[in-house]
Amino acid sequence: MSPEPAAAQRVREPVLEVRGITVRFGGVAALTDVSLAVSPGQVTGLIGPNGAGKTTLFNVISGLQRPDHGRVSIDGRDVTDLGPHRRARLGLARTFQRLELFGTLSASDNVRVGIESGNRRQRAAVLGALATDGQSAAVALLERVGVGAVANDPVGALPTGSARLVELARALSIDPRVLLLDEPCSGLDDNETGQLGTLLRDLATEGRAVVLVEHDMDVVLKVCDLVHVLDFGEVIASGTPAEIKAAPAVQAAYLGAELPDVVTPAAPSPATPGPAAPVDGATR
């Protein structure tokens, strides 16, 4: 493998850190002593069988689930005791495995709610980068993720794939520095999945930290810089996609699951440009 660029990235201060997270539901341990750090400019994969605790970990990070033990910090600031909306204001955004769209609003209004909810910095970043008013900024964000055509549709009518992309656009509406994506590819066709992969790399290039929970191993191996494997609520392996694929523990957890050939991660260029990435229709 060719670790240099990735290693250079890895030394950057992590923007999100979880340490020793334990969550129990009754007698069942959903997460046991999970620790990981996520750096800006990287796509971090989180994989594992169903029920491994991936979504629970997202809930802990975003503040929807209180951990029994452990701390969560954003930019070195401990946020374990903060509510979800305070964390969002610190630059954390997420999508949901089971859709949580504002079902009676149009796609563009879904995104507009997000834009209008941001603090001054977030709003300035989104409006400044995209357009002048909320409505066109919302449409521009939808176009960026590839669903500009459905801007005026009620989201309840959208197919799952498009709805997921609307959720992604809504998450982007608060100009997140950490973006948690829970299975964004389910419901997408191959072509859309490929475009989403490109978009995720772009988002990382803008300096955001992208955390990806995904079952589609092709995408994970292609897009991620670093992958953590969860099994029964514990991190059983961490490493580059190549390392992960070779790890025996992973193969055991995925017994029978055939891992595709390693694809070299699309290494970010060493000189990652700052957050001011131009908005182009790259993914369209």
Next chain:
Amino acid sequence: MSEFLQYTVIGIVAGAVYAITATGLVVTYTTTGIFNFAQGAVGMVAAFAFWQLWQGWGWNPVLALALVLLVLMPLLAVLVEWGLMRRLHGASTERSLMVTLGLLLILVGVATALWNPQTQRIVYPFFEGDFVGILGVNVSYQQLLTVGAAVVIAVAVPYFLRVFRIGVAMRAVVDDPDLVALAGAKPYRVAQMGWMLGFFLAGLAGCLLAPTVASTGLNIDTLTILVVNGYAAAVVGRLRSLPWTFAGAMALGLAGAYSLAYLSEHVPQSLAAQIPEIVPVVFLFIALLVVPAVRLRAIGRLPTHAAPRVAGFRQSLLGGAVLVIAVALLSLVLGGSLMAAITSGLALGIVALSLVLLTGYGGQVSLCQMTFLGVGAFTMGKVANGGGSWWGLLAAVGVTGALGAFVALPALRLRGLYLALATLAFGEAAFYVLFQNPSYLGTGNSIAVGRLDIPGLRTVGDKGELIEIAVFFALCAIIVLAVRRHTFGRRLVAMNDSPAAFATLGMSATRTKVVVFALAAAMAGLGGVLYGGAQGGLNGSDVQLEFLSSLTLLLFVAIWGLRTTTGALLGGLSATLLPFAQTQLPSGLSGLTGLVAGVGIILLGRSPEGVLGFPGLSGRIRLPFADDPPPSVRPPAAAGSGSDVASSVEEGRIGVA
């Protein structure tokens, strides 16, 4: 000492009745996921049927009781489950709430029609009032029977649920009926069982209670509202735990008896008379305070239907103008009590608009909106001293707004059902403490409220008043629609649609909830000022101040369309025109309101957006009873490209949100 024991016995007997009805509530809730607001009304129907068989037709009381409890109640339960509840699978808490509220109105309507409220009906104590002395206290066999029944229920119901493994299947049904169906059980059978058991217990409580209100005879409203006590006990059990429910019921019964015994002397005379009503409300409120705050959770449920289109500024302006002109033209030909009914209907329409904002957009159920109407009128009457000054109006709007913000406080922790119960408790407390209290309202328990001083209108009299209220309604509708189109409105809808996503985007529900409650309360207060002006005053015994009225108005708005301003208009008018129509009918045909409510909620089961959201009316023409596809999302293209007829219907429905 013997006084203490005497009141203890009274408390335990009352607690036993509460325990029976609350057990029914919990069983139905845990098995079907639906909280039956009509539990008291079911008990009321049972009590009346029991009276009819025993005293009316001279049956043997044991046979009559058996027929009511073992035949009538289960049959009624099966009918209700089949006709109303089965459609509610997967429906929001708010919708199932509305349907049980509708059931309450139906039962009250049917009872009113069958048993003329003017007649006095007395159910004599069982065992001819014989009693036995225990520890120096005379305990009647009736009381022993009641406590014995409660004990048997407390032991038998959990046993029944466990031994027949119905409990397990029942719980599974709440979680996922489809999965239960796959596993071979028939989900509706289990739900039926839950309803039957719930109705049986409601009926038992009603029949045991019937002789205790013998002094005044059976009363439809009293029996229906007694269920508030059951709610309080069930909340102590968190709607799940039968032992805690039982304990809560006993605590409530004793608290009521002891307050009556020892508190009456220490509170003002005017309040002392209300103790039996106030204690359960306070108890309910405290029980709700210790309910754990609702946890934010991703639920992954998308609404299966589209919301009604929101009218733009021009369209709402035009709609308002059309309404005012139409009302002005109508006022030329109207007069008398019909015009009075329309006038107060429009004032109630403004309260209904506040519900569109609060419940329709924001998803916050309020069962105390009529309390704000009363407080608004009351404040106007006090500040303007019976006149119609604008200062009085401002004060009324300010006071109700502040009060609304206060009521929002429980809403910060509670949602859905619990919130509805909290607002209900608030409304009831206000009713007994404020409106039933002569020391506030003044002599005759009423206060004069003047009409607003608008130059020129005074000369036109009642017709001017009608037009003035129409103008205020139009303005409020335009405001509601404007709010919906702007940031706050989007935020409100978002908070309702997905609280989890709402929070993870950085928004705090606290501010949004407080603001919307205050705004809605202020609007209802404005409606109250106009209502009071139209009536010439506020009477403490005005039927609109009772909690059933808050509930009826909410239901009517929901039936027409809870997310439309037109729904508010029609809802407000329904609330006064139906009772008006009732007075025009031969007295045998009473219960009209209940009948209309009944048809309405059956419609509501089919079309969640109400009559105005019925497929044929909302931009796409379909056969009224075409079942396929289910009332679902309107395809985006169809909205604009529907047939010409459809779009002209849309255009013609000016002002529809």
